[in-house]
Amino acid sequence: MMNKDKQISSVAIKQMSLLAIIVILAGLICFNLALFIPSVLGAITIYVVCRKYNFYLQEEKKWKPSLAALALMFASLIVLILPIYFIADLIIDKLGNAQAYMAKFNVFLDKIHSYIFSKTGFDILSKENMTKLKDSVGKVSTSALSGTFNTLTVVMSMYFILYFMLERPRLFEKILTTSAPLKRSNISLIGDKMRKLIMANAIGIPVVAIGQGIVALIGYLIFGAPGAVLLFALTAAASVIPVVGTAIVYVPVCIFMIAEGNTGQGLGLAIYCLVVVGLTDNLLRFTLLKKLENIHPLNTVFGIIMGMNLFGFMGLIFGPILISLTLLLVQVYRNEFSDENTPPELELPGQDDIKEKLI
Template structure:
């Protein structure tokens, strides 16, 4: 073998050290898998509260412990309790899995029979009906079982969060110095991650709660069955792009019509299509567009993965993980490509922000 073809000792050491780091990281993650949602949650809330934490500690000269506790309490009331309320409501209503599946089967059969009698189209064959029931049962059981661990996740999350908020400069210094990346890419990850977290932790829950509350009014007005349960299901379904809340209220409307309550069923359908749909568009095109434009597929696959891994907390963590993985792929290309920073990956500077504000005004 020629000297030119020999692997340098530096590369051997580099690969060996990287392998050791990966093995140790995998070992740590495997044994502390229970706390992964807690770490993700702590990082999420830290990013949301970061600006206010620096303001209280550095400008208002608050004690670190005081600002940390105040922000933790505020995040608990504003961010965690609404999500926990929806999850707890679904657990309470759907806690008896066998009774729930019996009602769901009756509900599904009623819709199927009505559509078949009206248009003669077998929308779901018997085999597909069985598969759908089985899939819904397995998914709901897995999601609910994951949610039972929510209290443990929240307690450990706030334990971790306290130490992040108490010494934020030290925490960020450790993260930035530990990242084996160029400084520009570290800044890129920080900026993009902040936008992703704000969009998922603030934007998506606000849209979900907004649609759920507006739909709840319609459920009460038109006498839908179990309106409070439908509120929780609508809020959860509204987080799914494209189909959104329609996956809940359209079957409910068909069910009401099939039960003979045609007037209320059609009224609820019109209300949801117009009012709830308008609420969805209004919130998405105002709030979410200002935060970060997340591709719908990221949200869909993120929610599926997140619900399976983390229960209802995965509604937020799942899309963040998918988006962050794609961001790391972009950073990898930027870090090791021969080109300079690609145009779509550059960090916004003051001129960019000024130009963006001018465009918004125009």
């Protein structure tokens, strides 16, 4: 006969059954509404950024909730969406005439290939690789054009969701906090961490991108790079690419200028981008981003790669957040279910502490 203490209680069985039903239903909802996941994530991002101002307008200035929501939506459209739209529209506009653009791009690649081969003797860009690269760029340009309508759909549905979040913010946050099956302290911990991470990514990434783009644009204009405005948009967009970053834009441009016979201008632009643009990147990341939230570089790199595959453009923000949230939930799990005799959390020394010990 089994020991009663080892038997699973009927309450636990009911609890697990209900949890399984909730997980299945949530999975069905997410699967069938997967198209709107980027819209929901975008709405949450803008809500967090506008949260303080929303409470100020509604509770201190006594604005009508609908008026405050519409005002903040319009402000977010001007400040957050339009700069991104300008860069995307500029790139897509250049890709609009695909045949003419690809002809110019092929000439651009052929010049770079010929110059590298003549100087080094190595066929780094073989004909096979060149063909693959040209085909890849053609597919990307076609994908960018076909994705324009999808982007507009995401933005429209995002603002539709955002309106109801901003109109009744207290109710929205109450639903989230009461629905979470966690201690109030852990709910506050997750809420504060998510707020900091979203602010760091939603504000930090665009500022770093536009900052690097503007600094690079100055260099393009000074040294006479072809298509400086388009290069500005490409440089700003490339700043979010892990590891290589803006170098994926300015290095081929510098090689192209040297291959065209503008050796001094090409070398000058290369030095300018390597020093000034690189310094701008480090300055913004180690001041602004660290002030908002100290996110580990590996978290950012792998988070962006994973996030872009999962959520598209919004993955730039929510990819790193997803990794940080996973690590945070491990800590929350320990706080929720560990025994009181669990050893205290191991505190790793920071860089400042290590430097003091070395000195």
